[in-house]
Amino acid sequence: MTRTTNDPTSQTRAGRQSLAAQLSDRVRSYLSTEAGSAGLLLAAVVVALAWANSPWSAGYEALWATEASVSFGSAELSMDLGHWVGDGLMALFFFVIGLEVRYEISVGALAGRRRIMLPAIAGVGGMVVPAGIYLAMAPGGEAAGGWGTVIGTDTAFMLGALAVVGPRFVTQLRVFLLAITVIDDIVAVSVIGLVYSDAVHLPPLLGALALCVVLAALTRLEAWRAAPYLLVVLALWLATLGAGLHASIAGMLGGLLIPAHPPAPDAVDRATRLARAFRQSPRADVGASARVGLQRAVSVNERLQLMLHPWASYVVVPLFALANAGIDLRGGVLERALTSWLTWAVVVGLVAGKLLGVWGGTMLGTRLGLGRLPRGVGPGHVVGGAVLSGIGFTVSLLIAGLAFDDPALRDRAIVGVLLAAVLATALGWLAFHLAAVLRGETDADLPRSLDRPVDPATDHIAGPADAPLTLVEYGDFECPYCARATGVTRELRERFGDRLRYVFRHLPLPDVHPHAVLAARAAVAAGAQGRFWPMHDLLYEHQDRLEFEDIAAYAIEIGLDMVRFLDDIDDEKTAERVRADAAGAEAGGARGTPTFFVGDRRHTGPYDAQTLARELEASSPGAPS
DSSP, rough: OOOTTTTTOOOOOTTTTTOOOOOOOHHHHHHHHHHHHHHHHHHHHHHHHHTTTTTHHHHHHHHOOEEEEETTTTEEEEHHHHHHIIIIIHHHHHHHHHHHHHHHHSTTOOHHHHHHHHHHHHHHHHHHHHHHHHHHHSSSGGGGGGGGGGGGOHHHHHHHHHHHHOSSHHHHHHHHHHHHHHHHHHHHHHHHHHHHOOOOOHHHHHHHHHHHHHHHHHHTTTTOOOOHHHHHHHHHHHHHHHHHTHHHHHHHHHHHSSSOOOHHHHOOOOOOHHHHHHSOOOHHHHOOOOOOOOHHOOOOOHHHHHHHHHHIIIHHHHHHHHHHHHOOTTTTTTHHHTTOHHHHHHHIIIIIIIIIIIIHHHHHHTTTSOOOOTTTHHHHHHHHHHHHHHHHHHHHHHHHHHOOHHHHHHHHHHHHHHHHHHHEEEEEEHHHHHHHHHHOOOOOOOOBBBBOOTTTTEEEEEEETOOOOEEEEEETTHHHHHHHHHHHHHHHHHHHGGGEEEEEEEEEOOOTTTTTTHHHHHHHHHHHTTHHHHHHHHHHHHHTTHHHHHHHHHHHHHHHHHHHHHHHHHOHHHHHHHHHHHHHHTTTOOOOOOOEEEETOOOOOOOOOHHHHHHHHHHHHTTTO
């Protein structure tokens, strides 16, 4: 997980060898933004269709045919507004997608071969099968060249539909579907560039390749400011246009070449010190230094995503829909479309093809042992998600506009894309409903309940054992975020007094923190002599000194019987106690440290004192539901 230490939701995540992958907050933010833009996208479609079929339809056509130019000295770039949206703003859309793909491959849900295999197979199946169905159904001639229309999935529309027709909790399914669309986007942009671009001009193409090398060099030089990357990407866009390639290529390549990486601990610590200095001395120069420190602690990739993603979701995609979904259906256009093999080739290719391709690819990959479904996601969920993948929309409309020179064929393809979106949403609802009724597959999420009740006889408890409020933390003594969270739990204990019992359970992450298991066993051994909390505090105070000799010194410092302590730390019962806590963490959906449970429900989101206090108050007996 990539974040700065002043983020109250920071966690240390388990590596691939110890626990299954967990959704990062970066991805959670991405999904939330995409789903939120779906309503605006749908509104843009409705406006475009209403406008194109109104008495003012000529104004709709005239608007997008209006020429707009940008000049600098003797250089001039001129396109009509429709092309500015399709070749300009959509390049920004694919640039954001490229950034997200690079992030996911580097440190996110697709980091590592095992994580990427199953989504890759499902993604490829979700493109090959629809294209095959389209080619089998579509009439020959120019219509056959539109097979690319059925290979894409509109992430925003799909996630918006999932939020409406899917289960109440779909976090794990959304991660899986996002991973599939990452593969989908890479292939779709490659198809646009290789199949649907104009004649290629060599000099600008060589210039574009040179600019890609410059982007890679900026990464090697560890350039941390965003401006140089953006300037090079802008030049890459211009070179791609000059080469005759579709601008989506420039956007995707630019995003893929901008690095994503976890924050270096020393950069995070420096940013924290600078932020504290500004709090103590709020001067402009100190504030500027703090801002630079925070920027250097976070990768350029993430900062650009944060800045550009809302624009792509809430401006670019709706504008593209407004410019491309406006089909004049009067004069028998709709009737001819509904009786056209081309229209139904698009519909069946997207709806049935995506279902068969994504679901079949997923099942094939799991049967061959190439990967496994995320925990909480069942085969019925995959069927529902595969059907929703038939909402092609943005990419489908873009390819339809590039594939068909004949306006009549283009209109029929667009009608097919719109029909497919409606049918896919309705069939997706049916699939999720049947999965819940017939297979008991309801929430497609990690478990959210505490695995076993708090037991005063075995749990480490601070506060009255019978207190009405309970806060359980799964922690790792070598996790820096857990150490910072001790201040939060201390503040909560002071605030609630005897109304709160705070319970600490062990979730050591040995593949990330090599001393974590030894530290956990030492705390359990100290607990056997009634000194768990003093050892707990010392271990967190000295996270950089957790060798066996250091821990023995801490045991002496808190006055333990050393013979008994050394026997207990090596006792199998101590090891079993730590393993039992870790197993309970996984059973309760904890995938990183710290993870909190308020009462018996896993807490998601920020874990600052104010947020946790509000959740604790809400869990109090007699609190309004």
